[in-house]
Structure formats: C-alpha cells, structure tokens
Amino acid sequence: MGTTERFQEQVLAAARDRAPLCIRGGGTKDWYGGAHAAPQAAILDTRDHAGVVDYEPTELVITARCGTPLAEIEALLARHNQMLAFEPPHFGAGATVGGTVAAGLSGPRRASSGATRDFVLGARLLDGKGDVLAFGGKVMKNVAGYDVSRMLAGSMGTLGLLLEVSLKVLPRPFAEATLRFEMSEIDAIRRLNEWGGQPLPLSGSAWCGGQLALRLSGAEAAVDAAMRLLGGEAVPDAAAFWMEVREQRHAFFSNAMANAAPLWRLSVPSTTGALALGGDQLIEWGGAQRWLRADGDAATAQAIRQTVQACGGHATLFRGGDKGGGVFQPLAPALARIHARMKDAFDPAHVFNPGRLYPESAS
Incomplete structure (x- = not known):
C-alpha cells in the first residue's frame, strides 16, 4: 500500500x-x-x-x-x-x-x-x-x-x-552585501521607507537596539553602487547574521525565550511610526514586520491587538503566552463566515x- x-x-x-x-x-x-x-x-x-x-x-x-x-x-x-x-x-x-x-x-x-x-x-x-x-x-x-x-x-x-x-x-543573486548603521528606531523606520522608494537592490532589513542592518542583493555593479550611495559599515560574515534572524537565534529572540516572555509578531503598514507597547522590538521588512517581547496578561494582549489594528495591521502571539484568547488576530464577521x-x-x-x-x- x-x-x-x-x-x-x-x-x-x-x-x-x-x-x-x-x-x-x-x-x-x-x-x-x-x-x-x-x-x-x-x-x-x-x-x-x-x-x-x-x-x-x-x-x-x-x-x-x-x-x-x-x-x-x-x-x-x-x-x-x-x-x-x-x-x-x-x-x-x-x-x-x-x-x-x-x-x-x-x-x-x-x-x-x-x-x-x-x-x-x-x-x-x-x-x-x-x-x-x-x-x-x-x-x-x-x-x-x-x-x-x-x-x-x-x-x-x-x-x-x-x-x-x-x-x-x-x-541566487550574483552579489550580496550587508551594511550596518547606528540609528534610532524612528530614524530607521523613516530611512527604510525613503530607501524603499528608490531603485536600490534591498533584500533584507533588521533594526534592533539602535542598530540597523541592511542587505543588498543583485548584480555586482548595482550592489557596489548602492554601497557607495548609502555608506554605513560593511558587515563581515553577514550570511550568519541573516540566518540568525531567520531562524530566530538572534540575541533578541534568544533573550525572549530565556526569559519566557511572550513573543508577538506584528504586521503593520511600513510607514507606521514607533509603537510604544511596553517591550523590546526587532523591526524587519522595511518596517512592516515588528517582533515584540512583552510580558502581560489578557488585558495587555488585547491592548496590543487594538493598537496594531488601529494602525491597519494585525498581531499574532507567535511564541509563549496564554493561547486561550487565540493566537491570530480575530477575523471580521464576514471573513469568519x-x-x-x-x-x-x-x-x-x-x-x-x-x-x-x-x-x-x-x-
């Protein structure tokens, strides 16, 4: 059989x-x-x-x-x-x-x-x-x-x-390079949206703890030109860094798991400003995906979802926390049907x- x-x-x-x-x-x-x-x-x-x-x-x-x-x-x-x-x-x-x-x-x-x-x-x-x-x-x-x-x-x-x-x-792209910049969360969101509107070979971004990493992928000439235009510091062994972000082995995620703090995945319009939600954040996808470590009860979870929904986004309780109230953003009645x-x-x-x-x- x-x-x-x-x-x-x-x-x-x-x-x-x-x-x-x-x-x-x-x-x-x-x-x-x-x-x-x-x-x-x-x-x-x-x-x-x-x-x-x-x-x-x-x-x-x-x-x-x-x-x-x-x-x-x-x-x-x-x-x-x-x-x-x-x-x-x-x-x-x-x-x-x-x-x-x-x-x-x-x-x-x-x-x-x-x-x-x-x-x-x-x-x-x-x-x-x-x-x-x-x-x-x-x-x-x-x-x-x-x-x-x-x-x-x-x-x-x-x-x-x-x-x-x-x-x-x-x-696979012919060439890749990763740049690192020291900047605040607000500046990172602004710059990511500015760069996203330009013909740059962007293929990854991650902001956490005052540092923004920006990956460039494409033809060698395009990557070299973008590096000269953007400046920043070249990151050696960048492939390992992006693997850590992808597999959630970056220190941001490791700390969340070590502290047993619930990890939220927030999806918002990329132009959304800094979200004051009472926890540390890692920002990806040009500002559109934000990871949040935040302790709290059901009321905290509801506040997170309401804040994100008001921005036109949705929140997922990705790891840990109380799943009794649901993991994914509740569907609107028509979508639920x-x-x-x-x-x-x-x-x-x-x-x-x-x-x-x-x-x-x-x-």
Whole structure:
C-alpha cells in the first residue's frame, strides 16, 4: 500500500469516528498556532511521503511531496545556483516542505521577493472526505478561478493534508552585501521607507537596539553602487547574521525565550511610526514586520491587538503566552463566515488540526 492510500484510510477512519488528527512532518513548528482542541489527537505523520517529483532548473519550478526535508530541497536548488526566494525559516533540522507551506512563514527576503503564498504554483490535497484534489499547475500564468493552492499557504493544515506542492524558484543573486548603521528606531523606520522608494537592490532589513542592518542583493555593479550611495559599515560574515534572524537565534529572540516572555509578531503598514507597547522590538521588512517581547496578561494582549489594528495591521502571539484568547488576530464577521464555509467544504467532520488556526467555536 502506498503512502497516499494509507493516508486515505487514516482520514476516512477519523472522519467516521469523528476523531481528530494532528498533521505532523518534522515537528519543528509544533509550538506555532493555536492550542490544539484535542490534545490526544492521533498523529498523521507525513515524513514517509517524501521525495522530489519534478525539478527542471530552466523552468524555475520544483515539485515535491509534503514530507520532503526542506534542507534537501534547498541543497538541490543550491547546486543549480537557485533558491526559495521567500527564505522560509526551518526552526529545526527536520523541517519539511509541507509544513513550510502550511505554516506560511517567510524570512528576511519576503519584503523584496514576496511571501510563501506568492511562490505556490500548484498543490495536491487530501481532503476530509478522503479525496485527492489537484489545484493550480506548474506555471505562473495558471491563475484562472479561485486560487486554492495559494490559500493553503498559512492554513496550518486545517483544510487537509498537503500531499504535494509545486513552488516557483529563483536564481541566487550574483552579489550580496550587508551594511550596518547606528540609528534610532524612528530614524530607521523613516530611512527604510525613503530607501524603499528608490531603485536600490534591498533584500533584507533588521533594526534592533539602535542598530540597523541592511542587505543588498543583485548584480555586482548595482550592489557596489548602492554601497557607495548609502555608506554605513560593511558587515563581515553577514550570511550568519541573516540566518540568525531567520531562524530566530538572534540575541533578541534568544533573550525572549530565556526569559519566557511572550513573543508577538506584528504586521503593520511600513510607514507606521514607533509603537510604544511596553517591550523590546526587532523591526524587519522595511518596517512592516515588528517582533515584540512583552510580558502581560489578557488585558495587555488585547491592548496590543487594538493598537496594531488601529494602525491597519494585525498581531499574532507567535511564541509563549496564554493561547486561550487565540493566537491570530480575530477575523471580521464576514471573513469568519467564509473561513467556516471553507472548513466545512474541505473538512466536513473537522478532523484536521482542530483549533490550530482559530478556535473551533469561531470556525
């Protein structure tokens, strides 16, 4: 029996018995998302369903099964001088491509290259009725109709088991350099927005503790010209720095975990000024993504969400803290109804990762 057939049997049995399933690959992001509504849920392990199905470097597309290690895919792409341009975090050696897409997380390059969902071209999904559904394709122009394959990015496995995914890949830049500047938070936000409006090869930014790091990527001449224009101090071994930011091993994140302080991910318009939220911050994506370490109770969490929402953004309780009030920003009523209809259509018995995205009472 193949892995797909085994998955179908497990899903059909779970739907019949109304027994929840917890989809898991490498388990590197088990902590992310809402508290599981059924802690004793059976594990649906995807690691046996692995392997690259198709990869033609000249087509800039790779198709792989969900249990394929992310490191394996990145190593294969690197041999052809290509990359996953959304720079997904691993958060552990066992990260799989299925979990990467389901989590929908992107790294420092996201502001210039796009988010995970922007690189999902197609997918095969096992739904809650045991049917294998195919969406999208392997070319960027295949966007007719409702783009379900991209909707799966960030769905946290709540709509079904992602069996296979096709991702757009990009060539690695010819040259990269990182500059460091001493400046305040307010000045960093202002300068990032000014630079973002200029034809500069920006591919990453991170401000923390009075220092701004700025990554430049592209043609060698463009990177050299930008360095002369911007000034600053060149950062040696910059690749290690961006890896620390991406994998949250930077001192900012390490301190948060050591102190058991809740870590919030704030998404706001890049032009939003400094946010006084009572904690330390690390700012990425040209000002659009802000990480916040902040202790506090439910009232503090509500104040954070209200402040960010007033700016036109949303807040996620990323690590730690009390998940009882929900992890992700509550949906507006109209969006909540759409979310509920999609969940019912793909997973009628609600067996897939219940509570992982939104509390079941809201889905």
